[in-house]
Amino acid sequence: MIAGDRLGSSRRVAGLAGVVLTGFCSALAAGLLILLLGYVVVQGWSAINPSFITQLPHPVGVSGGGVANGIVGTVIVVGLATLISVPIGVLTGLYLAVYGRGIAAELVRFLAEVLSGVPSIAIGLFAYTILVKPFAHFSALSAAFAFAVLMLPLMIRTSEEAVRGVPTSIREGALALGLPDYGGVMHVVLPAARPLIVTGLLLSIARVTGETAPLLFTAFGSQFWEVNPTNPMAVLALQIFTYAISPYDDWHRQAWGGALLLILAVLVLNIGARIALAGRTKKF
Amino acid sequence: MVSSMDRTLGVSATQPEVKVRVRNLNVYYGQNHAIRDASLDVEKHRVTALIGPSGCGKTTFLRAINRMHDLTPSAKVTGCIEIDGVDVYSRDVDPIVMRRHVGMVFQRPNPFPMSIFENVAYGLRVNGERSRDRIADVAENSLRRAVLWDEVKDRLFESGAALSGGQQQRLCVARVLALRPDVILMDEPASALDPIATVKIEELIAQLREDYTVVIVTHSMAQAGRVSDRTAFFLDGMIVEVGPTNQIFTRPKDKRTEDYITGRFG
Missing domain, CATH: 1.20.5 (Single alpha-helices involved in coiled-coils or other helix-helix interfaces)
Structure with a gap:
């Protein structure tokens, strides 16, 4: 019983x-x-104060100084990487979700999966070989390229899942209204998938913002203000690395400050991703 | 048979014009033979209901009319479907152009992720209408026709997804009406709605009859009885019986129709 x-x-x-x-x-x-x-x-x-965020690095021995150029450099490199990876990633994901049957699509999916497992330093090396060595010049652009490659697999996967998540009935509704299929997909399905795609984008950005290895031989770093992407550029993650392995206490402190800034940035991106997701649940 | 002489004399009032003529339709999903040799005449300005138990092929049949199976690679369609005498599966017919004349309302309301107004205006715009005034006019008329205008006129630019299920479904009807189709296909349009929203949709269908030819798939025999002029009973992918709705419900000719109507299965 x-x-x-x-x-x-x-x-x-x-x-x-x-x-x-x-x-x-x-x-x-x-x-x-x-x-x-x-x-x-x-x-x-203790390292974070107004001058840390607004000033250039000071030479060794001169106390104070900041990582302003690294913050700006991070925004430029990640921004360029986003510009490169978003169209490719979103459209690839769209293709896979809507037309992705057969061997070609499986191959793309498989390659994206493999790519997501490739160590970032190998991708940096690749960027170095094709974009730095031929020009004999380090550049933010080559770093952006490496970051874009790093972002792609995640962008492709989240975009594919986002588009798959749009009810077929919405796509059929567009089709039944006499839209050519690609029209319905671009104007109706893609906007419906947007919140999830934005979430994926924010997570990919968060993923590369702290990447350091590829920067070592692409952006290279700089002590100066630099906004021209064809020149070497300071990037926050790279500055943390340089400062952390230096023998100076003042720089160690600044490395921790930079790390805190990066973590805060990633935190903001993650919260943004959650907000984008919440927007989605309200819509459907 | 009606001779052409009779037609010119107006005999078509007693012998209604056929809008959609389906002959020997077969639909296969891979190995599955979903529609078997179905033939049906859909009369103009009438509501034709397709009834039958789940899985009998009524939705498959409906979706064959506006070539929605084109989207499913494993689906194969043979036979002939004519709208106003033109075979929609012929090489000369562009399915995209054809679908503008054959609207469809789905089982679940599927408003586009845009504003209420845009949902209705979108189809017009995509089909080449440029005049803002004209788009606004048609959108208002369509919303009025769909008996939704009074409920949404003050919030046209809010998201269509913010409406209730019943309102969303009427928005989907308005979206279809905006393109002035000849034929409207409805796939269980009220199955996801509550009873009050269902009544509204049914009243709407009754009004649509004046200007449109409607084919409606429905699970509910009561609904078929309320809204339709003619009824086709489907079983195992075949059309068992077609006739005026009251005749199908009161004096079915086929034993299987009678069994279904009287609730012996399904």
Whole structure:
């Protein structure tokens, strides 16, 4: 009977152990993240002040100075990478979602998956080989190219999923209204998928904003104001790297400050992605 | 048979004109033979209901009329569907142009992700209408025709998705009406709606009869009885019986129709 029977004690112990173990691991993971964030905040907070955000780096030995050029450089490099990767990524995802049957589409999907696993330093090396070496000149553009390649797989995947998530009935509605199929897709399906595509975009941007390895031999870094993308450029992540491996305490402090700025930027992007998602649930 | 002489004398009032003529239609999904040799005459300015149990092929039949199966690679259609004497599957017919004359309302309301006004104006604009005044006129008329105008006139530029399900479905009807189609296909247009919204859609269908030829798929026999002039009963991909709705419901000729009507299956 339901009331009389009890589970065997070994099964109850196993169940309890499962709860304890999974709960413990979750707490550990969350704790590590909080510890990491807390440590960066504690270390970085003292470095952050108005001059840190508005001034150029000072020469070694001169205290103070900031990472303003690196902040601007990050925006330029990531912005250019976005300009390159968004059209390619979104249209590829659209193609895969709408017409993506058969071997060619499977191949594109497979390649995108492989690409997402390629180490960023290898992509940086590739950018170096085709965009730096031939011109014998480091450039922000080559860094943007490397970042764009890094962003592509995620852009393609999220765009494909976003477009797939649009009810077929909306596409059929456009078709039944006498729109050529591509018209319906471009004007009706794509806007419906926009919130999710924006989410994917923000996450891809967050993903590359902290990338450093490809920058080592593309953007290279700079001590000066630089807004011309064909020149070497300071980028925040690169400055953190340079400062962190330096022997100066003042620079270490600035490295933590830069790290905190990057984490804040990624946090903002992630919150933006959530807001975009919330917009979607309101729409459908 | 009616001779051409009779037609000129106006006998067509008693012998209604055929708007859509379907002959020996077969639809296959891969190996699945979904429609078997179906033939049907859809009369002009009448509401024709397609009824039958789930999976009997009525929606498949409906979607063959405006070539929606073109989108499904595994679907194959044979036979002949003529609208005003023109075979819609012939080489000379561009399905995109044809669909402008054959509107469709779907089972679930599917407003486009844009404003209420844009939902109605969009089809016009895509089909080459440039005049803003004219677009606004047609949009208002279509919304009025769809009995939605009074409910939305103060918020035309809000998202179509913000409307209730019943309002969304009437918006979808307005969207179709804006293109002044000859034929309107409806695939269980009220199945996702509550009873009050259903009544409104049914009243709307009754009015549409004056200017349009309507083919409606419905699960509900009561609805077929309320809105349709003629009814076709589908079973296993075949049309078992076609006739005036009251005759199908009160004096079906086929035993299977009678079994279905009286609720013995389905």
